Amino acid sequence: MNKLIRTEAKLTLREPIGMAFSLLLPLGIVLAFGLSGSASEADPELDGQVPLDTVLPSLALALSFGMLAVFMLPGFMADYRMRGILRRLSTTPVHPARLLAAQVVVQFVIALISVPLVLGLAIALGMNTPEQPLMALVVIVLGGAALFAVGTLVSAVAPDAKVGYVYSAAFFFPSLFFAGIWLPKEQMPDWLSRFGDFTPLGAFRESLENAFAGTGQDPLMLLTLAVTAVLASTIAARVFRWE
């Protein structure tokens, strides 16, 4: 299993564009918006929050976790299925599920690398250090589990890379909206904003923001993440096509 993980890590590093994009885009967002002075001031349109302390870093992390879990992971798995690598593995003593597990480990680790990068950059720009770092860690693990379970589900049901990409996009872009990336949640109608709290990406970003600001967690959002993780991975395990 270790050799499989090392091999997947090497292969990911040899195809660095997707990974670099997933790491650099969030940093770019923090940098572009964080440099403007208003990012460090309380914003009345965000109910008096300081964007650099809450919205910006949580949004950047939601982006990197989302891209790695929902695009990179299914992309690799669809390629492996199409090339017959999963079928090839099923004739060896190693079940192809191990390859999926190795991919999840590798992409999750890359996503975790984005945490110190994003927070480091934001803090360098004047972000207040997160109020509840431990809670932030819990949210990252829970949210990561939820998003990677969704990515696994896409890998399980997509017949090929193209359809997989459509499934990923159909999940990801509306999720971005509900996570408040196009329109700050504070400016959405209450019902819409509340609905977004129960989407995996929205719940992840919002809970992360709460941990950064130290405002306390909404247990329903954490439950959303846990339920997504369990439900999506259970369905994926049942329907995964290993050939």
Added chain:
Amino acid sequence: MSQGSIPRRLDSVIEIEHLHKRYGDVVAVDDVSFTVAANEIFGIIGVNGAGKTTTVECLTGVRTPDRGRIDVLGFDPATQRDAIRTRVGVQLQASALPDRLSVHEALDLYASFYPDPRDPDELIELLNLSHRRDARYGKLSGGEKQRVSVGLALIGKPRIAVLDELTTGLDPHARRDVWSLIERLKDDGLTVVLVTHFMDEVERLCDRVAVIHAGRVKALDTPTTLARPGHLEDAFVELTTA
């Protein structure tokens, strides 16, 4: 040939009796029986859709038969998959490695899947790929890729190797290289099941060959008994017409 029970041979490593497999309404394998002796190179030929690949998939445990008995080295491939997978090496038709993996990395990775693997570097030497050891799979020629895929089938020190379309797409030189590799492995005691479309390959390599047609064994004998040397293709076409 496919009727009646097969006399049990003491040295047989594969025994298939009345194998039947259907996909929905389509009968892929109707009734196939044969045995393969230890250290034999056993050929399977037949037109596309005759049931060759399904037969091979059932004996490697990739598919479960609907009826019939299969015994591979004393194991039932349908229920004792792990035992089969450590003892039977499989080479599949399609290329099945990531382009960015090197030859050595691929064999080294697959070696880690087996309890008692061959040394990857020795196998690379045997496959005549030493000069391509660190080349990426995607950069290899068709013949080199094929040799890597034969290597993956052999890395776990299998007792039996199942090779599907071993030399399809290879130039004459590469084919002869792969053939002499198979002959050397037979000398080392390997049993080979070879699925192929090439009659010259059967005449050169196979001790016995089964002609599978419409899901049944139409003929099973040594290549020289089935036809005069060089005339196997005529005999094959005759056997598999109508």
